[in-house]
Amino acid sequence: MNFSLLFSHVLLKGKSVLLIFLPFTFGLPALRRTLLWRSIMGLSGLLSGHRNSVQGSDFHNYTSWLKQYPSGLESFESIMKELPRKKIVVFLDYDGTLSPIVDDPDRAFMSPEMREAVREVAKGFPTAIISGRSREKVKEFVKLRNLHYAGSHGLDIMSPNSDNEANGVSYQPAKKFLPKIQQIKRVLEEETRKIEGALVEDNTFCVSVHFRHVHERELAELEKKVETVMEKYPDFHVTQGKKVMEIRPTINWNKGHAMEYYLHSLGHNDTDDVVPLYIGDDQTDEDAFKVIQRKGHGIAILVASIPKHTNASYSLKDPSEVLAFLLRLARWRNSTAPSITTPSPNI
Ligand SMILES: [Mg+2]
Numbered sequence: 001m002n003f004s005l006l007f008s009h010v011l012l013k014g015k016s017v018l019l020i021f022l023p024f025t026f027g028l029p030a031l032r033r034t035l036l037w038r039s040i041m042g043l044s045g046l047l048s049g050h051r052n053s054v055q056g057s058d059f060h061n062y063t064s065w066l067k068q069y070p071s072g073l074e075s076f077e078s079i080m081k082e083l084p085r086k087k088i089v090v091f092l093d094y095d096g097t098l099s100p101i102v103d104d105p106d107r108a109f110m111s112p113e114m115r116e117a118v119r120e121v122a123k124g125f126p127t128a129i130i131s132g133r134s135r136e137k138v139k140e141f142v143k144l145r146n147l148h149y150a151g152s153h154g155l156d157i158m159s160p161n162s163d164n165e166a167n168g169v170s171y172q173p174a175k176k177f178l179p180k181i182q183q184i185k186r187v188l189e190e191e192t193r194k195i196e197g198a199l200v201e202d203n204t205f206c207v208s209v210h211f212r213h214v215h216e217r218e219l220a221e222l223e224k225k226v227e228t229v230m231e232k233y234p235d236f237h238v239t240q241g242k243k244v245m246e247i248r249p250t251i252n253w254n255k256g257h258a259m260e261y262y263l264h265s266l267g268h269n270d271t272d273d274v275v276p277l278y279i280g281d282d283q284t285d286e287d288a289f290k291v292i293q294r295k296g297h298g299i300a301i302l303v304a305s306i307p308k309h310t311n312a313s314y315s316l317k318d319p320s321e322v323l324a325f326l327l328r329l330a331r332w333r334n335s336t337a338p339s340i341t342t343p344s345p346n347i
Pocket of ligand 1: 095280281282
């Protein structure tokens with residue numbers, strides 16, 4: 001094959017570039033691998049030709065993916081057909097699930113319609129919000145009382161009826177790490193100060209380094225700085241979310257544990273009569289999906305507009321579909337199930 005033929009082949013088969021590079025990306029740190037992949041994917045997109053053809057391909061991929069992870073809206077009747085006598089406990093992620101992903105994390109507001117839908121759902125089902133944000137911050141965004149709130153990816157749990165309601169906290173499994181987390185936050189703020197657009201967010205038991213506004217040429221430097229700082233804290237680890245690096249203490253506790261904690265504290269663990277229904281878009285939500293999958297009991301719904309690997313069984317495309325699903329769930333509750341004694345959430 002001469003060079004012009006080879007180049008034509010690459011132009012027509014952009015995806016083959018990915019296969020050539022694939023073996024070389026393993027062994028790189030997670031963030032660097034992601035950045036490299038993003039560059040390759042961008043190159044592949046350019047090499048693959050017109051934007052329209054990429055969209056067409058994406059549409060085809062998404063349609064195929066939906067066969068494996070059907071829409072929670074379109075499957076609503078078949079999901080609920082099995083559940084009229086079950087008690088459903090609802091778990092909701094916040095960012096990207098109840099609110100759109102936005103440039104400024106402090107402005108990730110949920111719409112009044114979404115708040116009303118969550119309020120209606122919580123009238124009929126025990127409902128918990130499990131977010132990577134600090135508990136106070138997510139509560140301030142949601143503004144509903146009598147929900148259960150877990151912040152810091154489940155490391156900071158509060159229940160409205162918990163025994164120590166006076167201070168509003170029921171369980172903080174990583175409490176002993178708090179001084180070190182504050183120290184890490186201060187060091188990261190200092191170290192990343194000169195990287196334009198980098199934002200260090202204090203989420204109580206999790207420090208988030210946002211890089212949505214960092215120029216691509218400075219991403220590797222930012223990652224290096226975070227890596228260097230974290231080498232001094234071996235009992236912490238870094239994971240990557242959407243344009244964010246998240247630093248958490250390495251303990252055996254995640255959103256899946258938080259979900260089980262709530263089920264247990266509500267007296268609902270290990271009973272087939274109770275079904276967790278979990279909706280989320282984060283990588284950290286996969287821990288809860290895994291619990292549901294392992295138990296073979298519950299409804300796990302991933303929010304995603306592009307195909308991705310998940311342990312969920314169903315999907316919703318974006319927060320607007322989450323809104324439609326929650327409204328339908330509340331209507332279904334009102335029309336089919338007897339009333340239960342869940343306190344009404346108030347602003
Ligand atoms: Mg999320």
